[in-house]
Amino acid sequence: MNEHRPPDRESAEPIKPPPAIVVTARNIILGLWGALRLLRESTVAMIGAGLVGFWVLVAIFAPWLAPYDPNAQVLPFATPFTEHPEGGTFWLGADHLGRDILSRVIWGSRTVLFYAPVATACAFAVGITMGLFAGYKRGWIDDVLSRISDIILSFPILVLYVVIITTFGASGLNIVLAVIFASAPGIMRIVRGLVLDLRNRDYVAAAQTRGESTLRIMFVEILPNARGPLIVDACLRLGYTIITIGVLGFLGLGLPPPDPDWGGMVNQTRSMATFAPHMTIFPVIAISSLVLGFNLLADGIREISLND
Amino acid sequence: MLIFLARRTGYMVLTMLVVSILLFVLLEVNGEAVAVKVLGPYTTVEQRNLWLEANGYFRPVYVRYFEWLGNMLTGDFGESIRFRAPVADVLWPRLANTAILGGVTFAVMIPLALMMGILAGMKEGSKLDRSLSVTAIITTSIPEFASAVLLTFLFVFWLSWLPGTSGMTDGFRPVELILPVTVLVLYGFGYIARMTRASMVEVMQTPYIRTAILKGMPYRQVIMRHALRNALIAPFTVIMLQINWLLSGVIVVEFFFAYKGFGALLLEASLNQDIFLIQACAMVAVFVAVTTQTIADIGYTYLNPRIRFA
Amino acid sequence: MTDAAPRAAEPVLAIEGLSISYRTRAGAIPAVVDFDLAIAAGESVALVGESGCGKSTVANAIMRYMGRNGSITGGEMRFKGRDMLAMGEAELRSLRGAEIAMVYQEPFAALNPSMTIGRQLMEVPMIHEGVSERQAYERAARMLEDVRLADTERLMSSYPHQLSGGQQQRIVIAMALLANPSLLLLDEPTTALDVTVEAGIVELIGEIKRKFGTAILFISHNLGLVHEVCDRVCVMYSGDVVETGAVADVFTHMRHPYTRGLFGCIPLPMAGRDERPLTAIPGQLPLPHERPHGCNFGPRCPWFAAGTCDAGEVPMIAAGIDGAAGHRARCLRLDAVGEAPPLVPEAAEEAEAVPAPEGDIVLDVVGMQKYYPVHDRSIAALIAGRSVRWVKANEALDFDARRGQTVAIVGESGCGKSTFAKVLMGLETATDGAIIFEGDDIAESAVTDRSKAQIAALQMIFQNPNETLNPSQSVGSQIARVIRKFGVETDRAKILQRVHDLLDLVKLPRDFAKRMPRQLSGGQKQRIGIARAFAGNPSMVIADEPVSALDVSVQAAVTQLLADIQREHDTTLIVISHDLALVRYLADRVVVMYLGQIMEQGRVEDVFAPPYHPYTEALLSAVPVADPQIEKTKIVLEGAVPSPLDPPKGCPFATRCQHKLGAICDAKRPPVHMRADGHRIACHIPLGELEQMEPVFRRAKA
Ligand code: SF4
Numbered sequence A: 001m002n003e004h005r006p007p008d009r010e011s012a013e014p015i016k017p018p019p020a021i022v023v024t025a026r027n028i029i030l031g032l033w034g035a036l037r038l039l040r041e042s043t044v045a046m047i048g049a050g051l052v053g054f055w056v057l058v059a060i061f062a063p064w065l066a067p068y069d070p071n072a073q074v075l076p077f078a079t080p081f082t083e084h085p086e087g088g089t090f091w092l093g094a095d096h097l098g099r100d101i102l103s104r105v106i107w108g109s110r111t112v113l114f115y116a117p118v119a120t121a122c123a124f125a126v127g128i129t130m131g132l133f134a135g136y137k138r139g140w141i142d143d144v145l146s147r148i149s150d151i152i153l154s155f156p157i158l159v160l161y162v163v164i165i166t167t168f169g170a171s172g173l174n175i176v177l178a179v180i181f182a183s184a185p186g187i188m189r190i191v192r193g194l195v196l197d198l199r200n201r202d203y204v205a206a207a208q209t210r211g212e213s214t215l216r217i218m219f220v221e222i223l224p225n226a227r228g229p230l231i232v233d234a235c236l237r238l239g240y241t242i243i244t245i246g247v248l249g250f251l252g253l254g255l256p257p258p259d260p261d262w263g264g265m266v267n268q269t270r271s272m273a274t275f276a277p278h279m280t281i282f283p284v285i286a287i288s289s290l291v292l293g294f295n296l297l298a299d300g301i302r303e304i305s306l307n308d
Numbered sequence B: 001m002l003i004f005l006a007r008r009t010g011y012m013v014l015t016m017l018v019v020s021i022l023l024f025v026l027l028e029v030n031g032e033a034v035a036v037k038v039l040g041p042y043t044t045v046e047q048r049n050l051w052l053e054a055n056g057y058f059r060p061v062y063v064r065y066f067e068w069l070g071n072m073l074t075g076d077f078g079e080s081i082r083f084r085a086p087v088a089d090v091l092w093p094r095l096a097n098t099a100i101l102g103g104v105t106f107a108v109m110i111p112l113a114l115m116m117g118i119l120a121g122m123k124e125g126s127k128l129d130r131s132l133s134v135t136a137i138i139t140t141s142i143p144e145f146a147s148a149v150l151l152t153f154l155f156v157f158w159l160s161w162l163p164g165t166s167g168m169t170d171g172f173r174p175v176e177l178i179l180p181v182t183v184l185v186l187y188g189f190g191y192i193a194r195m196t197r198a199s200m201v202e203v204m205q206t207p208y209i210r211t212a213i214l215k216g217m218p219y220r221q222v223i224m225r226h227a228l229r230n231a232l233i234a235p236f237t238v239i240m241l242q243i244n245w246l247l248s249g250v251i252v253v254e255f256f257f258a259y260k261g262f263g264a265l266l267l268e269a270s271l272n273q274d275i276f277l278i279q280a281c282a283m284v285a286v287f288v289a290v291t292t293q294t295i296a297d298i299g300y301t302y303l304n305p306r307i308r309f310a
Numbered sequence C: 001m002t003d004a005a006p007r008a009a010e011p012v013l014a015i016e017g018l019s020i021s022y023r024t025r026a027g028a029i030p031a032v033v034d035f036d037l038a039i040a041a042g043e044s045v046a047l048v049g050e051s052g053c054g055k056s057t058v059a060n061a062i063m064r065y066m067g068r069n070g071s072i073t074g075g076e077m078r079f080k081g082r083d084m085l086a087m088g089e090a091e092l093r094s095l096r097g098a099e100i101a102m103v104y105q106e107p108f109a110a111l112n113p114s115m116t117i118g119r120q121l122m123e124v125p126m127i128h129e130g131v132s133e134r135q136a137y138e139r140a141a142r143m144l145e146d147v148r149l150a151d152t153e154r155l156m157s158s159y160p161h162q163l164s165g166g167q168q169q170r171i172v173i174a175m176a177l178l179a180n181p182s183l184l185l186l187d188e189p190t191t192a193l194d195v196t197v198e199a200g201i202v203e204l205i206g207e208i209k210r211k212f213g214t215a216i217l218f219i220s221h222n223l224g225l226v227h228e229v230c231d232r233v234c235v236m237y238s239g240d241v242v243e244t245g246a247v248a249d250v251f252t253h254m255r256h257p258y259t260r261g262l263f264g265c266i267p268l269p270m271a272g273r274d275e276r277p278l279t280a281i282p283g284q285l286p287l288p289h290e291r292p293h294g295c296n297f298g299p300r301c302p303w304f305a306a307g308t309c310d311a312g313e314v315p316m317i318a319a320g321i322d323g324a325a326g327h328r329a330r331c332l333r334l335d336a337v338g339e340a341p342p343l344v345p346e347a348a349e350e351a352e353a354v355p356a357p358e359g360d361i362v363l364d365v366v367g368m369q370k371y372y373p374v375h376d377r378s379i380a381a382l383i384a385g386r387s388v389r390w391v392k393a394n395e396a397l398d399f400d401a402r403r404g405q406t407v408a409i410v411g412e413s414g415c416g417k418s419t420f421a422k423v424l425m426g427l428e429t430a431t432d433g434a435i436i437f438e439g440d441d442i443a444e445s446a447v448t449d450r451s452k453a454q455i456a457a458l459q460m461i462f463q464n465p466n467e468t469l470n471p472s473q474s475v476g477s478q479i480a481r482v483i484r485k486f487g488v489e490t491d492r493a494k495i496l497q498r499v500h501d502l503l504d505l506v507k508l509p510r511d512f513a514k515r516m517p518r519q520l521s522g523g524q525k526q527r528i529g530i531a532r533a534f535a536g537n538p539s540m541v542i543a544d545e546p547v548s549a550l551d552v553s554v555q556a557a558v559t560q561l562l563a564d565i566q567r568e569h570d571t572t573l574i575v576i577s578h579d580l581a582l583v584r585y586l587a588d589r590v591v592v593m594y595l596g597q598i599m600e601q602g603r604v605e606d607v608f609a610p611p612y613h614p615y616t617e618a619l620l621s622a623v624p625v626a627d628p629q630i631e632k633t634k635i636v637l638e639g640a641v642p643s644p645l646d647p648p649k650g651c652p653f654a655t656r657c658q659h660k661l662g663a664i665c666d667a668k669r670p671p672v673h674m675r676a677d678g679h680r681i682a683c684h685i686p687l688g689e690l691e692q693m694e695p696v697f698r699r700a701k702a
């Protein structure tokens, strides 16, 4: 688990002095490489990484991969392998408005792989900070933060999303904010639990007895040692956020049309699924495989970290 | 113990109060929108103001909040804009339907998940364990709306075995419950099964299980007497918290299968900006969730002698 | 093997040529090789060795409880003549718990937390003899009395967490004895317990031997305990038995170089560092798949001879001196190795004690008090108006430490020694009193309120090697951080230079600076911890149980290192420890604490000799000593340490004191007797009477 930790300036500094930027860039590449090497230990993790990697590449290269404009309305209800009037093929068919499903699925990966990681990362930033303060400082800060998160967590999650989206309207930003609001308390709880354990370690006492600042102890001495469980949780939560975004789209509370989003595609076409199932099945497979990728990755990483 | 109960109940009431304030603030302070909804979009500002005045919207916020809260507590949730009927009349039958759906789901899911979790956890790393893990990961990776689509494709479109909607238009037909329940169980059981397995694996590695085995106890008895009780403490909490998850799950499933339940109602209310209905639904949902959490906490304490006799 | 078991023709357990392997990702690893053992009825045999030597593996193999990766790859194992390796599950079950029972290291973990003690005990006769619940209950209750537990009714309906560690271990022993087994395996049964509790368990084991005639296999790393509990011993090293024989023979005339090395590593409570310096064993235990060819101990053995020792398998060779039967050692050069000198040199006792350094006073603790509030939220407490109660962790501590001195604070768990360390380091602040450190009162200033110079001057060495270093920072950066933080050096090259100097100081290679903590062994981590503490040139260092988590041979090296560095730097060292032998070795002055109060203090020679405080006497007599030449007073304390929530009003030790005078001890705080050289004893017994006490350790008369 050590190779892919974020480059740590403190540990690199006194030993090797080359310019900081070079070190960082090299460390990131080395880190990624090291992470991949570690993943080889677990088949499950490799499969997961493969699925996730596939969709990441698809999202990055969407403009070159998608055969057609995802919003061009050409041939309604075209079944898979139908020929496109302007040459080429509707490999996965077209939807009720005649838009190429393959292109929509490809472009849809961009939507989800943009919003989900951004939202999850922000939620982690908030949750980690809250958790560190609650777990390390204890006292009233802990009481207040824990109480707030208890209250938020007492909402059934989708009810919470529905209420938030109804109040503030459906937009990308609101979805991100809603995810932060709904997931940060859960992350905080995990971090808090880890910190409660780690704060009693002797090395934390050592840092305290040499008069280190609270912030340094929290972020430099404690946080890096909680990274294992947090990486696993991040993978799980990414998968879950993807599901959430999909579900919101499916319920008609997601991103406004016409840009493709997998949940929305299911919502718009499911009433016709009885005679044209291809319109709903492909986005469903797409989202499931991506989520599966993240879940397998999480499981594999956990397994590897247990082996260590 | 009494103090503990009182404190838990106190927390519960406090949580409900905060939630009610949040909901009130979120949805109602903006009375303008309510007026537009009630009176329609083609009304003048004066008309709306008159309506707002008549309905007491210009009184101080806290006065309105307490009045609203009082009404809530007495079961008066206001008038649904969409259904043009008292919210309570719409809500209760829907809740009953959801209770049926949820009850059946739990009745299938819990025994299944516990069994699988325990069997897998008894022998960590066995074939059964690995296949269960993979199955659980796969099923929890498929969102409810996705498995609903896939199952519908398989059983309705292709095999034509089951009805594709569960509107219960011809009276209550259990067969219409099969698909919604299956979807919920598929998505939900993996989590409980994995938690149970993890808990079981942990217990099986403890020295007291070794003590029991080295006492010369038959393996079955070791499991039944020593392992299960300790291994089920953690899943118990998880199961209670699954009720919270179920309240989310039913929204998707009821929407998909047109089941006339609470989830579909909330969604309908939300899509129609039916504020009183949303408030009522959210309050009920949170109430159920908070109550089960409280029960989970109390149960956990009760099951765990280390806390009970601290 | 029969020659070693003269009392019975058929040994209870006979093991021959047993080999055990573990499957790992790197392939099969032999954990134990060619192991022989025979235990006769009523006999007690010890397996002794450091961690990783395979002693617990043998115990698990005897129970045939090896986990998924372990397997027995060869040899024979017979229990009362029956071949154990051929037994099926059902037959094994009828042996386990009934014929062979086991007692474990962690009594609390070994008991099911959600079942009452009674249920867990009753199961044993119910499974094996199918007796009724009533009978089982009666048997269990009687057995609890046999293991000297009072108040059986209440115990039977309690849950494990409601009992003290000593009680839990007695319960586990009772559980093992319930089916009247012929063989009892004790796997480090006292390691998790305090010394005075340990003494009680040791006595109990002796009673069991006499009363039930059970054969005992005792697994331990503690040579002293082995001496007190067992008749015969097998010393193990790296999967092999290297020396075996009667305890009296082996401990007097140890033959194998490793056994000699082990004895050289343990401090004894009779001799300090000047009389009997420790000699660490060089090198490290080889990893199982990196064992050398020939003698496993070869790379660390001072008598190693190429061509002889690395030629091939080394057999067990008769090593008896004065015709001692059954004393054998796995060494080809016994003649060259010769005979070990006596453990404590004769001259030691007469030797004039080297005077302790008498520099200026660095630390002066005056009437220091530390109370913690405890909030009791039960109804009873609310009604009684006692919802806040105070844990009196430290009560009126008074002592001082001078430059260059080593002051040890000893006591059992819960005596308040760790609280004192926290207050000293500024992690907590004192409730009352003063701590004058280099002229400033730091009792009430938390570490955040102290000046950089004050913080740098007072550093700490921690107990747990696995926690002392931050696992995600390299070793070098952690030392460098201290250097920069305290402004010892600011220039990058100079910091690096200083890191290297410190690594030299703790005798580790310089390239360790780049390593991560997980690449280090426990002893190495502890050395880094020492280097870190000395990085800021402190004038005082507090070491909290600095070696207690390490193996014996590593302990010696680290102890030695710490003592050397301290002398070299003329640093004041405060050692907090429960290990009296270590304290005797390291300390110039000793402070004995009980329940937050000082019972006795003074120069180490004075505290370890009469007159004793009764508690000191009990503590000393509880120390297991591995020297057959030494006789010691036996004192076993009754009861448990009272709760610091309401300590006894008079003498804190009054509830357990073996010399208690009577009501006066309960009612009045004892006076402090002042003797020469700052030797102080807090007891109601007049000094004159205390001076009549016999020394706890005496040389046995031949
Ligand atoms: S056989 Fe050789 S290396 Fe081994 S202990 Fe004897 S003298 Fe030392």
Ligand code: SF4
Binding pocket: C613, C614, C615, C651, C652, C653, C654, C655, C657, C658, C659, C660, C661, C662, C665, C670, C682, C683, C684, C685
């Ligand atoms: S004062 Fe009394 S109880 Fe205390 S140590 Fe002395 S004799 Fe024992």
